[in-house]
Amino acid sequence: MKTLSKTVALVLFASGAATAQDFATNTHGAVSSTGDIQLPDVNFRASWPVLGGWTVLGEEAADGMHVVYTQPGVIESYLETGTFPDGAVLVKELLSAQTEEMTTGTVARGDQVQGWFVMVKDTKARFDGNSLWGDGWGWAFFNADDSKTTVTTNYQDDCLACHVPAQQTDWIYTQGYPVLTSGGN
Ligand code: HEC
Numbered sequence: 001m002k003t004l005s006k007t008v009a010l011v012l013f014a015s016g017a018a019t020a021q022d023f024a025t026n027t028h029g030a031v032s033s034t035g036d037i038q039l040p041d042v043n044f045r046a047s048w049p050v051l052g053g054w055t056v057l058g059e060e061a062a063d064g065m066h067v068v069y070t071q072p073g074v075i076e077s078y079l080e081t082g083t084f085p086d087g088a089v090l091v092k093e094l095l096s097a098q099t100e101e102m103t104t105g106t107v108a109r110g111d112q113v114q115g116w117f118v119m120v121k122d123t124k125a126r127f128d129g130n131s132l133w134g135d136g137w138g139w140a141f142f143n144a145d146d147s148k149t150t151v152t153t154n155y156q157d158d159c160l161a162c163h164v165p166a167q168q169t170d171w172i173y174t175q176g177y178p179v180l181t182s183g184g185n
Pocket of ligand 1 (some may be wrong): 013042054066068090091117118119138140141152155158159160161162163166172173174176
């Protein structure tokens with residue numbers, strides 16, 4: 001496995017050559033050896049940094065909130081290279097929203113979890129022919145009642161068209177994540 005690209009050596013995977021087993025480890029169980037995708041098996045809300053968040057506006061109140069998490073080390077790696085490292089996992093958690101008058105104004109906050117979108121960076125095209133993988137990523141959606149079995153059957157039909165506006169930034173809506181450009185300062 002000596003031919004693997006140098007990007008593997010970045011912060012996230014400084015441990016050496018990436019095997020399928022390393023990939024499973026680095027993605028915290030999000031990817032099986034055959035390319036099945038599930039929600040990572042860690043409490044990402046507690047231990048992973050938030051990349052950023054989105055609020056979906058309704059007529060009178062917010063309709064939903066999206067909070068995006070990634071593993072420790074991914075942001076630092078991105079700041080260094082301008083790309084997501086192999087094995088980076090992005091989890092977008094969908095929450096229902098409550099809109100209330102508060103002392104700061106009319107404020108929306110997240111409430112109940114409704115599901116998760118997961119993307120896993122794969123710079124090696126490991127799962128060629130698997131319909132959850134392609135264009136440099138694994139793609140899957142999970143309803144809140146089953147974080148292990150995706151309802152996504154084909155990323156090209158279920159995901160890709162909607163991400164075309166972000167194609168120039170590796171399919172990721174990076175404008176929503178100022179930490180990737182400023183480092184948070
Ligand atoms: C209806 C259009 C639409 C579809 C379908 C869609 N996405 Fe997205 N996705 C977006 C938009 C727009 C954002 C950023 C804004 C937001 O979250 O509202 C986003 C954000 C994300 C993010 C956070 C990282 C980023 O790109 O900013 C992930 C992860 C993600 N989507 C995964 C998926 C996966 C996996 C699928 C297919 C199972 C999918 N999306 C299908 C429109 C879509």
